[in-house]
Amino acid sequence: MNATELMDAHTLELLEFGKVRDLLAGYSACSLGKELARQVEPSADADWIRSELALVTEMTEALGQGQSPPFGGLHDVRLLVRRAAIGSMLTAEQLLEVADTLNCTGNMYRYRMRLDGRLQRLIELLAPIEDLGAVAKTISGCIDGRGHVLDMASRELAQVRQRLTDLDERVQEQIRRLLRDPELRKILRYPNATVSGDHYVLPVAVNHRQKVPGVVHRTSSTGETLFVEPAAVAKLSAERAVLKGEEEREIRRVLRRLTAEVARVARPLTFAIDIMARLDLITAKARYSLDYNMYAPEINTKGRLWLRQARHPLLEYLFRSEASGRADRRAARLHVQPADHHRAEHRRQNGLPQDDRPALCHGSRRHAHPRRRGQQHPAVAPRPRRHRR
DSSP states (O other): OOHHHHOOHHHHHHTTHHHHHHHHHTTOSSHHHHHHHTTOOOOOOHHHHHHHHHHHHHHHHHHHTTOOOOOTTOOOOHHHHHHHHTTOOOOHHHHHHHHHHHHHHHHHHHHHHHSOTTOHHHHHHHTTOOOOHHHHHHHHTTBOTTSOBOGGGOHHHHHHHHHHHHHHHHHHHHHHHHHTOHHHHHTBSSSOOEEETTEEEEEEEGGGGGGSOEEEEEEOTTSSEEEEEEHHHHHHHHHHHHHHHHHHHHHHHHHHHHHHHHHHTHHHHHHHHHHHHHHHHHHHHHHHHHHTTOOOOEEESSSOOEEEEEOOHHHHHHHHHHOOSHHHHHHHHTTSOOEEEEHHHHHHHTTOOOOOOOEEEOOGGGOOSGGGTTOOOTTSOOOTTOOOO
């Protein structure tokens, strides 16, 4: 019997299961975990449920030991990685996002090494993640945090930029020489040069245009001033345009080289992102469980459902949201009345046939605190025939 037969969309809507998923998504660290949290569905596979509960239980233990997973820098770059794998060039900004995620794989690799040896399920889950930080260092060594390709990215790029710097010095020296000419200063609207695009221009009065040979790049709003690039400077600007083209080609060459590095680790990176997305969901369940004082239920396949001192998570969430201050929260929780329910007993009393669906059975020895009895992990879905009071 699959989950669809157990619970249709209408039943899930009546149970407000979507709101519970939204609550769970709020505990995720990144968009990857939020997406998975909003896709959680009920399951009738008892073995799978036990496995998921065991992972969540181990994560609660890890969080209790101060071992929170390092999700910093994790982005969903799977589409970018696929583009790199087929030969498309990534931009500098996209490469920086990939570098952040590559660094996250290294942090996650070291996190696994720090985990307590008793948390075997978590260790096995994270085992396939490789430390891909070396590729991240290659990218960050060529691109700064603003997405600017550094001179050190290649020797050719450094040489082109040095020639551009020398040429800019020559242009500025030529402008300074022209501004020192007393005859030229008489025909300028103000004794300074300005920049129009990539060109240095002089503000020449319109009636003196013929006295300054060069290229007019723009006119003032009144039409009284022409912004002229002197002929001597225009020649240097043409050389500069050629060098800028060489710089752009070299930048693209660097970006293609870095993209090829990403393509080389596309498969292990994509696999690592999928695992970290699942880990984010498991961590969200663990945080949700700790925040609401939940305990792992015992699963059986005999059709028995025994909820001891159960509390509705949505009601408690609403009271928590409305309450302000610690004292108010304690008072508000008194309004969430725990309820007991035994499915097998209920079915016997009402003459209903028994079924063999996986259900929950809570032992008293695991629930010493009366208000904590019966709370489920988010991995276990509510049942359609559950009666609430």
